[in-house]
Amino acid sequence: MKYIEEFRNGKLARGLAEAIAGEVRDGRRYHLMEFCGGHTHAISRYGLADLLPPRVRMIHGPGCPVCVLPVGRIDQAIRLALEHEVTLCSYGDCLRVPASHGLSLQKARAQGADVRMVYAITDALELARQNPDKQVAFLAIGFETTTPPTAVAIRQAEALGLANFFVLCNHVLTPAAMRAILDNPAGVQLDGFVGPAHVSTVIGSRPYEPFANVYGKPVVIAGFEPLDVLQAILMLVRQINAGRAEVENEFTRAVTPEGNRKAQALMNEVFALRDAFEWRGLGTLPHSALKVRPEYAAFDAEARFGLGYVPVPDNKACECGAILRGEKRPQECRIFGTACTPERPVGSCMVSAEGACAAHYQYGRFKDVARHASQGGER
Amino acid sequence: MKLDLLHGRVEMAHGSGGRAMANLIEGLFAKALGNAYLAQGDDGAVLPPPSGRLVMSTDSHVVSPLFFPGGDIGSLAVHGTVNDVAVMGAKPLYLSAAFILEEGLPLADLLRIVESMARAAADAGVLIVTGDTKVVEKGKGDGVFITTTGVGVLREGLELSGNRAGPGDVVLLSGSIGEHGMAILSRREGLNFDSPIVSDSAPLNGLVEAMLDTGAELRALRDPTRGGLATTLNELAKQSGVGMRIEEAAVPVEPVVVAACEFLGLDPFYIANEGKLVALCAPQDADRLLAAMRAQPLGKKAAIIGEVVEDRHGFVQMTTRLGGRRILDWLSGEPLPRIC
Ligand code: SF4
Numbered sequence: 001m002k003y004i005e006e007f008r009n010g011k012l013a014r015g016l017a018e019a020i021a022g023e024v025r026d027g028r029r030y031h032l033m034e035f036c037g038g039h040t041h042a043i044s045r046y047g048l049a050d051l052l053p054p055r056v057r058m059i060h061g062p063g064c065p066v067c068v069l070p071v072g073r074i075d076q077a078i079r080l081a082l083e084h085e086v087t088l089c090s091y092g093d094c095l096r097v098p099a100s101h102g103l104s105l106q107k108a109r110a111q112g113a114d115v116r117m118v119y120a121i122t123d124a125l126e127l128a129r130q131n132p133d134k135q136v137a138f139l140a141i142g143f144e145t146t147t148p149p150t151a152v153a154i155r156q157a158e159a160l161g162l163a164n165f166f167v168l169c170n171h172v173l174t175p176a177a178m179r180a181i182l183d184n185p186a187g188v189q190l191d192g193f194v195g196p197a198h199v200s201t202v203i204g205s206r207p208y209e210p211f212a213n214v215y216g217k218p219v220v221i222a223g224f225e226p227l228d229v230l231q232a233i234l235m236l237v238r239q240i241n242a243g244r245a246e247v248e249n250e251f252t253r254a255v256t257p258e259g260n261r262k263a264q265a266l267m268n269e270v271f272a273l274r275d276a277f278e279w280r281g282l283g284t285l286p287h288s289a290l291k292v293r294p295e296y297a298a299f300d301a302e303a304r305f306g307l308g309y310v311p312v313p314d315n316k317a318c319e320c321g322a323i324l325r326g327e328k329r330p331q332e333c334r335i336f337g338t339a340c341t342p343e344r345p346v347g348s349c350m351v352s353a354e355g356a357c358a359a360h361y362q363y364g365r366f367k368d369v370a371r372h373a374s375q376g377g378e379r
Numbered sequence: 380m381k382l383d384l385l386h387g388r389v390e391m392a393h394g395s396g397g398r399a400m401a402n403l404i405e406g407l408f409a410k411a412l413g414n415a416y417l418a419q420g421d422d423g424a425v426l427p428p429p430s431g432r433l434v435m436s437t438d439s440h441v442v443s444p445l446f447f448p449g450g451d452i453g454s455l456a457v458h459g460t461v462n463d464v465a466v467m468g469a470k471p472l473y474l475s476a477a478f479i480l481e482e483g484l485p486l487a488d489l490l491r492i493v494e495s496m497a498r499a500a501a502d503a504g505v506l507i508v509t510g511d512t513k514v515v516e517k518g519k520g521d522g523v524f525i526t527t528t529g530v531g532v533l534r535e536g537l538e539l540s541g542n543r544a545g546p547g548d549v550v551l552l553s554g555s556i557g558e559h560g561m562a563i564l565s566r567r568e569g570l571n572f573d574s575p576i577v578s579d580s581a582p583l584n585g586l587v588e589a590m591l592d593t594g595a596e597l598r599a600l601r602d603p604t605r606g607g608l609a610t611t612l613n614e615l616a617k618q619s620g621v622g623m624r625i626e627e628a629a630v631p632v633e634p635v636v637v638a639a640c641e642f643l644g645l646d647p648f649y650i651a652n653e654g655k656l657v658a659l660c661a662p663q664d665a666d667r668l669l670a671a672m673r674a675q676p677l678g679k680k681a682a683i684i685g686e687v688v689e690d691r692h693g694f695v696q697m698t699t700r701l702g703g704r705r706i707l708d709w710l711s712g713e714p715l716p717r718i719c
Pocket residue numbers: 317318319320323330333334335336337340341345346347348349350357
């Protein structure tokens with residue numbers, strides 16, 4: 001408990017904010033992307049943008065697991081449940097993501113599909129174990145944080161000899177997404193990254209080195225507590241001022257250069273790189289996601305049920321793509337807060353608490369009103 | 380046939396209107412709750428004429444687990460309705476209680492619940508004057524559901540309503556938030572802390588009386604139950620067509636509640652309370668009211684947490700502990716743990 005308070009202390013925050021303001025130089029630009037949805041949430045939840053000088057601009061990145069899953073992948077999960085009569089287990093957030101034909105997993109459930117919300121893959125495994133007459137699949141999503149537990153579950157299913165447990169694998173890789181953002185010549189101009197917290201505990205800090213060495217962008221890995229984020233911003237500002245581009249680690253209490261070797265070995269044993277994977281917003285990226293290795297094909301829902309992948313474009317009005325690339329902000333979407341709200345989301349970014357639209361709606365939208373008013377747009 | 384209160388269980392016959400039901404009522408309910416009105420044994424209670432305008436409120440209670448640190452479904456069913464009547468500014472007098480029992484519920488558990496109701500009612504100074512029991516088949520209920528309805532008498536001349544807040548009014552909170560919800564959730568999720576989180580379930584009528592006695596110009600009182608403090612503040616702002624500015628640092632939260640919320644990825648502002656109230660009052664009376672609240676056992680940690688402002692959008696804004704600003708919005712969807 002002491003621990004959490006320490007990282008949220010208001011006085012320390014003001015001290016850090018003053019230090020950042022003191023370092024920021026006229027004529028320089030500090031456009032920083034926080035990769036993770038967890039950081040996006042912390043920034044919004046604690047109103048951190050208010051503490052930063054105007055020259056420092058935080059740009060939300062694509063690190064929200066639910067957000068980057070494209071419509072076609074949710075469709076696959078719905079087909080699995082509706083057509084193959086599989087009991088589909090999923091994290092709560094995924095249930096509300098809009099899919100094709102006006103469906104979502106939640107609406108599929110209303111049509112009779114057996115869709116269950118679970119907190120962890122272990123709940124799905126348990127369900128399969130207790131109901132040998134049911135085929136149970138888990139919709140596995142997320143970056144390197146949630147991948148090792150999926151690997152563990154598949155190995156357990158094998159050890160238990162379960163023939164009715166499957167994984168619909170949509171695990172994606174963080175460095176691939178960062179590269180895609182930097183490789184887009186027409187994309188957002190960035191001066192540095194606040195690097196992932198939990199992801200980095202698994203993969204370590206080394207995989208970010210090319211972004212510093214090759215692309216010349218500083219990366220500071222930061223924890224999810226608000227003071228972690230402020231400290232990382234200060235470290236980035238200092239690097240930018242000094243013309244340095246290095247991978248630094250603010251989150252030393254959890255992240256090492258090598259990461260968690262055991263977790264990595266486990267991932268390698270169960271998963272292999274996909275040639276290509278479609279991301280919402282980022283397009284189809286080579287070597288950016290994982291599939292279940294043929295040795296474990298018995299647990300691979302895609303292989304077992306012959307689920308082909310059909311790409312589906314996003315709703316035309318939805319700007320999730322541009323938002324996930326950091327090119328637009330939620331309030332620039334024409335239907336933000338009107339046709340699209342957390343109760344009736346149109347795009348995935350409005351669903352998850354880690355999504356940029358949901359975070360802005362939940363915590364920050366009063367600022368849009370103030371902005372309109374000061375521009376004479378209201379009143 | 381005598382009731383076996385040690386090993387017996389609720390059976391369908393206990394709800395069928397025959398002798399088994401009479402046994403249950405006499406041997407368990409009447410014994411624990413006994414008072415002159417219940418003893419009338421009629422289909423309804425005949426009550427003396429009230430001394431003023433009546434306030435009536437009803438609430439159904441479902442909770443799993445039935446027993447939790449700081450209370451059980453019985454005490455909760457009493458407190459919930461007593462508090463709804465009390466925050467209207469009324470003195471709660473009588474309750475009715477209707478039970479839906481699930482076949483198979485141990486009679487020992489039922490007795491424990493009903494005895495706890497009796498204690499809670501005595502504590503709050505109310506009488507349970509009439510009741511009903513039904514039994515549903517196993518699997519069709521969650522042990523026991525209890526609906527209570529309460530009647531109270533309003534003070535002469537008092538007008539409290541959520542639509543009476545205006546800019547400048549002060550927002551007060553009677554104590555720390557999130558304890559009831561987290562007591563239940565941490566029990567359900569199997570979270571173990573050195574000292575368990577104890578529900579704040581308690582009758583607020585004593586505190587309300589002390590507040591009314593100050594003569595402070597109160598606009599509204601409300602107990603932030605389901606949906607938590609954030610939801611209650613938004614309801615009040617919407618009803619009155621105003622906004623609010625809240626100071627996060629002024630809102631008391633017990634460290635163990637912060638820790639449990641952090642662990643489950645939840646926000647204490649959205650977690651239920653069962654023994655807390657929010658008061659809106661005229662600015663000149665705020666300090667006096669605060670002092671009176673702090674003098675009460677249930678108001679020891681009372682605090683001024685913000686003020687009412689003009690805002691036609693009805694935003695409840697909060698200055699965070701770090702000094703940034705955010706909305707304290709309505710709860711949208713169900714709170715879910717973080718996966719990133
Ligand atoms: S507000 Fe809704 S529709 Fe617009 S970009 Fe965000 S999620 Fe998509």
